Amino acid sequence: MTLRRSLAALAVVLALPVAAAAGTLQVSVIDRDGNPVPDAVVVLVPPAFGPVRTPLPTKLTITQEKMRFIPAVSLVGVGTQATFVNNDPWEHHVRASAAGVQNFEAASSGGFELRLDGKSEGKPGKAAEARFDKPGPVLLGCHLHASMRGHVYVSDTPWAALTGADGHAAFEAVPEGPVKVRVWQADQLIDLPPQQLVLGAAPAKATMQLSVVPRRRRV
Ligand SMILES: [Cu+2]
Structure with a gap:
């Protein structure tokens, strides 16, 4: 390929319409005191996003080890098949029920043991x-074992992510336009109001602050 043809090809690439451009959104979740909150679920509620994002996992393994659920918090898609594995030398009697005040009524119908x-x-x-x-x-x-506690967040949208140790959850290729940011955290029993953003092509940031300080996980 000649230099001239290479340049022509490059020009074509650069001239591609930017209308489909999508931005990056980084959501930081902090607690009441301003410290980063890991293992919070951030959900984007866009008015009309297609299922363009990589789907969430629908297979999950949760082990019981040294009286803990590992992982302590999982984010999965609806219909997830989960395997519980007991690695402790003693019995566990695992129970699962819908969490949170909102789902209180559902708790009696859903769940398993x-x-x-x-x-x-x-x-x-x-x-x-x-x-x-x-x-x-x-x-x-x-x-x-009353001290054992874990959570599985079952999301009906792929636009959901868990915050890391730094309290951040990042979303790539978020379509431009209005979007609502919601956050769920196990100790945040009162729903936080969603934050409304309008995304452009440029990377955007948002911060969601809990009204509680989550209890520390046993190590
Ligand atoms: Cu147990």
Whole structure:
């Protein structure tokens, strides 16, 4: 290819319409004291986004290890098939119910219970399957160990992300236009009002502040 032809090709690329351009949105979640909040779910509610984003996972493994659910918080799509694996040498009686005041009524209808015998030495942990069919946050607990707590957030939109240790969740290729940002966090029992933004092609940032300080996770 000659230089002239290369330049011509480049010019064509640069002349592509920018109407389809999409921006990056970084959402920071902070607590009442201004500290970053990990494991918060940020959901974008766009008026008419197509399912252009990579879908959320629909397979999930949650292990019970040293009296904890690992991972403590998961973000998955509706219909997720989950495998619970007990790696502790003692029994766990896992229960799942819709979490939060909003879903209080649904709690009686949804949810499940799983008995998982303790793991025998030298053998794989006992496993049981469950499905997450209803959108919304699900609380995991154990009938035998009151300190065990975990959450699965079942999202009906792929426009959802978990915040990392820095409290940030990033979205790529968000279509331009108005968008509502919602946040869910296990200890935020009162729904925060969504934040309304209008996105352009330029990268955008938003901060959502909880009205609580989430309790620290046991390490
Ligand atoms: Cu247990």
